[in-house]
Structures are given as structure tokens and as C-alpha cells.
Amino acid sequence: MKLKTSILCAATFAVMPALAADPAKINWPKVPVVKVPLFYPGQSTYEWLRSAEHKGASKEVIRGDACTTCHDEEDNEKDLGAKLVKANPLEPMPVRAKNGFVELQVQAAYDAENAYFRFQWKTQAPEPGxxxxxxxxxxxxxxxxxxxxxxxxxxxxxxxxxYEDRLSMMIDDGKVPMFAQQGCWLTCHDGERDSRKVATKDEVAANEAMKAYGKADVRKYLPASRNDPSDWKTGKSLDELAKIKAEGGFADLIQWRANRSNPINMADDGWVLHWRNFDAGKNPxxxxxxxxxxxxxxxxxxxxxxxxxxxxxxxxxxxxxxxxxxxxxxxxxxxxxxxxxxxxxxxxxxxxVTGSAADNKAVGVWKDGTWTVLLTRPLNLANDDDKAFKEGGVYSVGFAVHDDSITTRGHHVSWVRTVGFGAKAKTDIQAVKLK
Ligand code: HEC
Structure with a gap:
């Protein structure tokens, strides 16, 4: 991260005082807070959402309607979370006393070099994970x-x-079909770890596509990576995937990890297409x-x-x-x-830590029951495994928090939100330009 030290500029900073590109110095109280409700999704996979069990909604979901065209009532997330976190058809392994709902506060800013996000949420445990x-x-x-x-x-x-606490952000720039409407749920499928019909080791080992990918289990994948999006076994060839990826048909996935990245002031960097991959280079x-x-x-x-x-x-x-x-x-x-x-x-x-895997810096501090995570990501990234944030750009994002010793689907998740960096269109989260 480059630090600008020009004192001349300081006088013109509206929101940020002396140093550019030090997220801790940004005047965050001046940046609007967007409250994003997160709820426990249970096993509401892509396949479940398109089934008759998703009462009266399968046709609309298959057609590509946005989740929030129906799930638009006040506190719908609280109701869904409260129901899904207990024993129910979508939760065969309920976690005792787990919360169904988390409120994530999101703030965003940017300057000529970086995008900055500030996240805050309360943890259920009385100590940081x-x-x-x-x-x-x-x-x-x-x-x-x-x-x-x-x-x-x-x-x-x-x-x-x-297990470590985590904050994740999945990003699309309009190139993943249906991401703007259905977000992270596009990547959540039967067969994945802790999901419905978990794929056995033998099933994965016997599958030609998974063999070609060199993977031993099924993880997040996008519909376009399969010939039948609802069947993890129908993975496309590496050549076909390379073409989709080159056209931008993948989602970016940033994960801040309280154990495995935060101590060295980083968040990891990944991308989802046929699996949940890490970016090129070396991880934290x-x-x-x-x-x-x-x-x-x-x-x-x-x-x-x-x-x-x-x-x-x-x-x-x-x-x-x-x-x-x-x-x-x-x-x-x-x-x-x-x-x-x-x-x-x-x-x-x-x-x-090198290459594209080293893009995301992050500092998380836990105090009085609340995590505050400051994430810094360079603008205009040119790697082929990143969605580049650009001035004027609008992005669809989904957020997730893994809270209180849990992983895989045991997180709290959001509907899709839009983030804009000086965009003309109105977005849910408008990054404030730091002058
Ligand atoms: C056409 C309207 C419609 C659309 C679009 C829709 N849903 Fe639903 N959904 C419903 C209705 C109706 C219910 C049942 C009532 C309830 O519990 O809210 C429901 C229930 C759910 C449940 C709770 C299941 C349960 O057991 O109570 C989840 C989770 C859910 N929807 C997720 C989604 C997601 C994710 C999307 C987008 C991919 C989506 N829905 C799109 C109408 C819709």
C-alpha cells in the first residue's frame, strides 16, 4: 500500500484528514452506514429454491426473478433466520442456541488508488473467534x-x-448471469460440504470432471460451470471453463479471516466458477x-x-x-x-504472500463484542481472477459472516446489494470519494 504524504493535499480533504490510503485515518463517522440484514440460510440450495418445496416460487426463481421481489417485507430476514436456524427441513443439524440473524454495518469509500470498506457486526460469543x-x-x-x-x-x-470468525464478500460486475438477482445462492448447491446430498469421496473420485479439476470435494460453483447446473457431476471441460472465465463469467470472493489472515493484516482473495478457487500466487x-x-x-x-x-x-x-x-x-x-x-x-x-492472492489488505479489531474490519482493495486490478473495482462502476455483492465457531453454510448471509464508486446509477451502498 502506497502512502501519500503530501501535506498540500491535506487542506482539501473533505472526509479524510492527513494521509490518503490509510483506512484507519478515514473520517468514518462522515461515511454513511448501510445496515445489511444477514440471516441463517440453512440448506436453501440452488436446487431447493427451484423445487416445489419453495412454496409457489420455483417457476419465478428458475426464470431468474430477484429473491427480493417476494422477500421484501420488513424483518423477513429475521423471520427466515429464526425459522431456519432451528430444526426444520432445511436444517438437519441444528446448532444449539445459535442466533438466526446478524446485522452487518457496511461503509464504503475510495480514492484514486483503493476501495475501502468498513464492516461492523456483533459476535454471539463473548470473545473474538x-x-x-x-x-x-x-x-x-x-x-x-x-x-x-x-x-x-x-x-x-x-x-x-x-473455528475462526470470517467476513466474506462475493462480487460480480454484471457478467455472471442472474447474479444481480440471486447473488450467492447461485453458488450454493446440493452435493457441497454440509449441504443436502453431500457428495461422497468415492463419488467425487469417480467423476471425470472433478478429476480434471484435481478436486476431492464439491464446493461453491456457478451454474455456467455445469452442463446441468443442478448436478455437480456435469462439470464442463477445462477449455470451456477457461473461455467463461476469460469473458468474466466468474464471481470474486474476498474472505477476511480472524485466524488465518487478520494477524498479518490481510484478507484472502478467491474466485468462484467450477469450485471455490484461490487467486494466483501465494495465500496468507x-x-x-x-x-x-x-x-x-x-x-x-x-x-x-x-x-x-x-x-x-x-x-x-x-x-x-x-x-x-x-x-x-x-x-x-x-x-x-x-x-x-x-x-x-x-x-x-x-x-x-504474492501475486493476485495478495491484493486485499485488512485490519480487524474486536472490542466490546463487536468486530470492526477495515478492508482495502486496489482499484483497477488487472488480474484475470479479479473483478476490478473502477471509478463509475456498479457491482453486485453478497455479504456473509461466519460467527461463533462455524464454517461452510453455517454463516449468516445477505440478499444481493449494489455498490457504486461514483456511479450515476443509485446503489444500495455508495462509496464516498475521498478528496
Ligand atoms: C415468487 C416469490 C419468491 C421468490 C422470487 C423467492 N421466494 Fe423464497 N419464498 C417465497 C415464499 C412464498 C416462501 C414461503 C413463505 C416464507 O416462509 O416466507 C419462501 C420461503 C423461502 C425460504 C424459507 C424456507 C422455509 O422453509 O421457510 C428461503 C430460505 C427462501 N425463500 C429463499 C429465497 C431465495 C434465496 C430466493 C432467491 C434465489 C427466493 N427465496 C426467491 C417466495 C419467493
């Missing part, structure tokens, strides 16, 4: 420990609920498992962290991030590991 599952030594082997709340071992009380985080030795790659540097491991009683009491080039040293199998010793499942790699 900054932990991520671990690898735990059981005396013999290193096994994953801790998991999100929709997982069976958590619901059966066999393991602790652990990487797996801490060596697939060959079945042992972690890194452990803590005791001189810097205080110990080589973390134990369960240290969770949520301290910052347990493993940082390559910081507090991490190569794993030593002979370091005297005891049952119950743990190391993080992912390490952060601030010195390695």
Missing part, C-alpha cells in the same frame, strides 16, 4: 483437534467447537502438515513463543498464531512431544 483447529499429538500421531459446530463430533460433545496461510511424514512442518520457537507447543488450557487466552519468519521453527520430531501437545493446523506466511 480468533482460534482455528489444531494438530494434537495423541502419543503416537498428529490428529486434527477441534472443529466447527456443524460437525458431528462437536454436536456429540466429543471435541471442542473451534498454508497447511502445517507434511503429507509425506504425516507430521507438522513447523512448531513454535520456544525462545520467542515461550514453548514449542500450545495446550488446550491456553486456548483463547493468548495469540496462538504460528508465523513463518516470526515465531516458527522447523518441526523437530525428537523434541519430546507429550500427549495433548498441539501446533496450529495452518501457519501464516507474511513474507511469501
Amino acid at each position: 480468533t482460534e482455528y483447529p489444531y494438530y494434537r499429538f495423541d502419543g503416537k500421531e498428529w490428529k486434527a483437534w477441534g472443529a466447527p459446530r456443524l460437525d458431528a463430533p462437536i454436536q456429540q460433545g466429543k471435541q471442542p467447537a473451534i 496461510f498454508a497447511s502445517n502438515m507434511d503429507d509425506k511424514t504425516k507430521q507438522p512442518k513447523y512448531m513454535f520457537d520456544a525462545a520467542k513463543f515461550g514453548s514449542k507447543e500450545v495446550t488446550a488450557n491456553q486456548l483463547r487466552r493468548q495469540a496462538n498464531y504460528l508465523v513463518k519468519g516470526g515465531n516458527a521453527v522447523p518441526f523437530d520430531p525428537n523434541a519430546g512431544w507429550k500427549e495433548g501437545d498441539m501446533v496450529p493446523r495452518y501457519y501464516l506466511q507474511p513474507g511469501d
Whole structure:
């Protein structure tokens, strides 16, 4: 991020004082707050929405009508969330005492270089969700420990609920058919993890298209990536996908992660077409498992962290991030590991983040029960896996928050919103130009 330090300009800044491009210095109280209601969607997949179970609406949804042509009543999101978060046909694994609704406050601004977003929401837990599952030594082997709340071992009380809080934004620039009307739901399908009719490992392994994609499970995909949009098994060829992608027929997906990106002031960058892919380059985080030795790659540097491991009683009491080039040293199998010793499942790699994967900077602070996340994304990105925000542009976006140790569909989501950067058309969220 380039910092402008010209004092001459400062006098003309209407909203921002001294420094351009430092989102913390933007005069946010002057930027309008848009309240975006988020609700728990259960398993309301693309396929369910087009079925007779979506009472009297399947024809309209297939035709491409906007969700909000019908779901336009005040507090509809609160009602939907309250119903869907409890046991019902769209929620076979209800999470005890979970909230059905979250209000997300969104503010947006931009200058010649960047778009800036400020997000705020209240967390259900009385602490920030900054932990991520671990690898735990059981005396013999290193096994994953801790998991999100929709997982069976958590619901059966066999393991602790652990997962990072997240804020996601899916973006389209008008090139994904129906995105402006139906948003993120286009990417949510039967067969995906935690969804209806979850695809088994064997089913995925036997599928030619998934083999060609090199994927072992089904994740978010857009209808255009399949010959039959309602059947994950009918994936198009890599050549066909490359053509759709080159024409802009993919959605951008930014995810701020309280554990795996926030400690190094980043959000990740991804794109959705046939799967939920990461942008080219290197991510803020990487797996801490060596697939060959079945042992972690890194452990803590005791001189810097205080110990080589973390134990369960240290969770949520301290910052347990493993940082390559910081507090991490190569794993030593002979370091005297005891049952119950743990190391993080992912390490952060601030010195390695490169390419298009490195576009999004973000700083999140949790205080008094509320996350405040400042996201900075350069304007006019020219990568082939990004939707470039441009002056004058209007974009369709969907927002999601993963709250209180949950992942996959256990998030709270929004209907589509529009964001404009000095656009002529009126948009739900109008980014304020910083002069
Ligand atoms: C033609 C009108 C119409 C359209 C368009 C429509 N819905 Fe619905 N939807 C309904 C009605 C009617 C219900 C049942 C009443 C209720 O619970 O609100 C419903 C119920 C739902 C439910 C709750 C299911 C339940 O078990 O109560 C969800 C979730 C939902 N719709 C999502 C969507 C999404 C997402 C879209 C856009 C892709 C959409 N709807 C588009 C009319 C519509």
C-alpha cells in the first residue's frame, strides 16, 4: 500500500484528514452506514429454491426473478433466520442456541488508488473467534483437534467447537448471469460440504470432471460451470471453463479471516466458477502438515513463543498464531512431544504472500463484542481472477459472516446489494470519494 504524504493535499480533504490510503485515518463517522440484514440460510440450495418445496416460487426463481421481489417485507430476514436456524427441513443439524440473524454495518469509500470498506457486526460469543483447529499429538500421531459446530463430533460433545470468525464478500460486475438477482445462492448447491446430498469421496473420485479439476470435494460453483447446473457431476471441460472465465463469467470472493489472515493484516482473495478457487500466487496461510511424514512442518520457537507447543488450557487466552519468519521453527520430531501437545493446523506466511492472492489488505479489531474490519482493495486490478473495482462502476455483492465457531453454510448471509464508486446509477451502498 502506497502512502501519500503530501501535506498540500491535506487542506482539501473533505472526509479524510492527513494521509490518503490509510483506512484507519478515514473520517468514518462522515461515511454513511448501510445496515445489511444477514440471516441463517440453512440448506436453501440452488436446487431447493427451484423445487416445489419453495412454496409457489420455483417457476419465478428458475426464470431468474430477484429473491427480493417476494422477500421484501420488513424483518423477513429475521423471520427466515429464526425459522431456519432451528430444526426444520432445511436444517438437519441444528446448532444449539445459535442466533438466526446478524446485522452487518457496511461503509464504503475510495480514492484514486483503493476501495475501502468498513464492516461492523456483533459476535454471539463473548470473545473474538480468533482460534482455528489444531494438530494434537495423541502419543503416537498428529490428529486434527477441534472443529466447527456443524460437525458431528462437536454436536456429540466429543471435541471442542473451534473455528475462526470470517467476513466474506462475493462480487460480480454484471457478467455472471442472474447474479444481480440471486447473488450467492447461485453458488450454493446440493452435493457441497454440509449441504443436502453431500457428495461422497468415492463419488467425487469417480467423476471425470472433478478429476480434471484435481478436486476431492464439491464446493461453491456457478451454474455456467455445469452442463446441468443442478448436478455437480456435469462439470464442463477445462477449455470451456477457461473461455467463461476469460469473458468474466466468474464471481470474486474476498474472505477476511480472524485466524488465518487478520494477524498479518490481510484478507484472502478467491474466485468462484467450477469450485471455490484461490487467486494466483501465494495465500496468507498454508497447511502445517507434511503429507509425506504425516507430521507438522513447523512448531513454535520456544525462545520467542515461550514453548514449542500450545495446550488446550491456553486456548483463547493468548495469540496462538504460528508465523513463518516470526515465531516458527522447523518441526523437530525428537523434541519430546507429550500427549495433548498441539501446533496450529495452518501457519501464516507474511513474507511469501504474492501475486493476485495478495491484493486485499485488512485490519480487524474486536472490542466490546463487536468486530470492526477495515478492508482495502486496489482499484483497477488487472488480474484475470479479479473483478476490478473502477471509478463509475456498479457491482453486485453478497455479504456473509461466519460467527461463533462455524464454517461452510453455517454463516449468516445477505440478499444481493449494489455498490457504486461514483456511479450515476443509485446503489444500495455508495462509496464516498475521498478528496
Ligand atoms: C415468487 C416469490 C419468491 C421468490 C422470487 C423467492 N421466494 Fe423464497 N419464498 C417465497 C415464499 C412464498 C416462501 C414461503 C413463505 C416464507 O416462509 O416466507 C419462501 C420461503 C423461502 C425460504 C424459507 C424456507 C422455509 O422453509 O421457510 C428461503 C430460505 C427462501 N425463500 C429463499 C429465497 C431465495 C434465496 C430466493 C432467491 C434465489 C427466493 N427465496 C426467491 C417466495 C419467493
